[in-house]
Amino acid sequence: MSRPSTVSAPAVTPLDPDAAISIRGLVKSYGDRNAVDGVDLDIRRGEIFALLGPNGAGKTTTVEVLEGYRRRDGGDVQVLGVDPATGGRRWKADIGIVLQSGAGDSQLTCLELLRAQASYYADPRDPAEVLELVGLTEKAGARGRSLSGGQRRRLDVALGIVGRPRLLFLDEPTTGFDPEARRQFWSLIRSLRDLGTTMLLTTHYLDEAEELADRVGVIARGRLVEVAVPAELGGRGSAPAVVTWTEHGVRRTAETATPTGFVGELATRFPGEVPDLAVARPTLEDVYLRMIGEDLS
Amino acid sequence: MTAVTGRVLPSVASVCRTRAGVELKEFFRQRESVVFTLMFPVILLLVFGAVLDYDLGSGVSFTQYFMAGVIAAGILGASLQNMAISIATERSDGTLKGLAGTPMPKSAFFVGKVVQVLVVTVAIVVILLAIGTVFYDIALPTGSEWLTFAWVAALGSAACTLLGIAISSLARNGRSASATVTPVALVLQFISGVFFQFSEVPTWLQTVAALFPLKWMAQGLRSVFLPDALAAQEPAGSWELGRVALVLGIWCVVGLVLCVRTFRWQD
Known part of the structure; x- marks a missing residue:
């Protein structure tokens, strides 16, 4: 068991200003346990990067630091050139976050939810087009709470991309999908890549990582074990x-x-x-x- | 690479309008919230008005007394109970976390909630007054009584909204918030002079009730609906409007401090 570090680990190489995400010596501790224990990583612009790891390995914590949801305890982080701990509205307008069940139990229809979400952004996508993109056009008038599990996940994705993000975080996006829905989702991700969106994906499905990711990183016990293209890993x-x-x-x-x-x-x-x-x-x-x-x- | 782009973010005012629309749809489309928050005081007034229409003396019916109490209880439901339950639900189901990850100004979220409370409160008050005048011959406030009505309702509503938002942080989810807040609200209604005359409540329970906003809202509203002769039946022998303002004001400050210190966007 390592002790929590209270000071920033010395950065070996400086943050990469051209990367979409640049991380040096990231530490996040809960009590006396380092959930994230010195992660270094650069994710290039336009790249799809998959972060793999067992539950409790520090995957979600790392991503939540990058999304601005959690404060780090050590290290340096830049996301789109900005420290997520200080990222304001303008920074948030450039990132998209696909949470697990972010749509909640809403009484609003899919289209209303997307219109509301779009109204927070400077240059949103057309909500109707986004529904089309995720295959929910037929459900435009259905309330969020009436959707099936897979449809809800697609609505979560729609909410994440309606703001036209340059960087998209996807947290286990296809959990609960049937095989056909996963294939459709994968082609959606590829079309977003073709539009130049950088994506950081966490997943438990290794075929999904292999199918989509340009590079994968394996995280275990709060440390990044290896980063490689899927065909070369390990x-x-x-x-x-x-x-x-x-x-x-x-x-x-x-x-x-x-x-x-x-x-x-x-x-x-x-x-x-x-x-x-x-x-x-x-x-x-x-x-x-x-x-x-x-x-x- | 920097995140700065030439794109202009929407104004805070326009996002506030969006949030107000969202909050109103969320409230009025949900049967449970409409029934419990909006219809419950109405049903209470109809039932109590029909059953307990006795004379309090000086030619004033209990319904006239109950009018003040049921409006106070309606405000408590629209603000404290509504906020505590809805925000706890939205926190546990991830709605708040989702919003916190967007460029929505945080203030717009609270403005939306306040608009929801305001619209629901006005709806409750208008419906109750309409039923009271049509079915039970309630005397409406006149002249400066409206001013008292407005400030008591506004200050009480503000205090209870802030408290509701603060309480939402204590609950694990909407269900547990509902299970905690609903019985407490009911007990407060019994001991704060809503269902019975406050003077009939045992003294020690009067003291307990005096710690919370509901008693002071009901008392302030009684000054509006009852003739001044009945002020003699109040514990202090007067309406104590200064103390009503003071206690509700203190609860506003306490509620605000608790909100600022405890509000979380995620579990």
Whole structure:
């Protein structure tokens, strides 16, 4: 157990003024526990960054510091060039936050909620267009409280983007979605990326991170364990392939750095198809579970 | 990269208008709030007016006395109970957190709430006075009595709104706020001279009631609805309008300090 630090950790490299988000030595403690314990990170403009980590790892705390909801106890943070602890209305107009159930139990209709939300911003998107974008046009006249879980999440996303944010925070946005709704949501996120929106995403779904993110960061016990593109995380890119097949009724497994050659050679040992042949690389989930497992043990 | 852009944020006044509209829709579309806050005092007046229409002496009916009390109770419901329950609900369901993450000026949120309280309070008062005059032959205030009516209602409403906002921070959610505030409000109504003449309340309970705003609102409003001859039945033998203003004013200050110190946008 580390003691809470009361002074800022010395910044090794200065904050990156060109980054959408720049973090150096971020510390946030609750009691004598450091929920976030010295995180350094730069998120580029236009990037989709996924923050992964088990519950209680410091993911939500980190994001809430960046959103301006929580005060940090140490380190330096800039979000769109501004310290979130002092960010005013103008700064808030440039960020969008998709909370879990931010729409609450409203008596207002979807369109009314979006119109009200839009009226807080300098240059909002057209509420009707935003409803179209999230696929809720048919529910424009439905009250917030009458929506299904998935529709509510889409309304949360609509509320987060109606202000035309340059930076969007998405906190576990597809929790409770059915597979088709998740696919639709992913294409929504890609269209926002095409419009130049930077996004910081937290998720428990590793396929979602792999599908959407330019880079992923794994956080465990308040520390950033690794930051990489999804295909390279945890040495995935250079990890040996695992070839499995059945020979003489026995399941066989081999690790190889040259699966193409290995399979070619294997093919010569069988008259036709190699029985039950499969070639696999470690999935993002495999390396993720190994990383947080190592950290927790 | 800096966050400064050439875009002009909407004025605080225009956001206040939006928030006022939102708050009015939220209130009047919710059956529970309309029934409990708006209809409850009306039903009370109809029932008490029909049942307890006895003579207090000097030719004044209890309904005339009850008019002052039920308006005070209506103000308590529209301000303290309404604010405590609605804000606790909005805090626990994430509505407040969502708003805090937008460029909405924080002041506009409170302006919206105040407009809601004002409109609901005026609606309650108008409905009660209309029923009183049409069905129960209540004598309406005249001349400077309206002025007393206005300041007692405004000051009491302000104190109770601030207290309601402060109390909302103590509750875990809307349900627990409702479960705490509703019985307390009911007890206060019983001991503050709403349902019975205050002079019939045991002295020690009168002392308890005198600590809270409702007793002083009801007393101030009685000075409006009752002839001055009945002031002799008050504990001090007079309407004590100066003390009414003082106590309600103190509760405004206490409520404001509590709000500033305890208000949270998220759990």
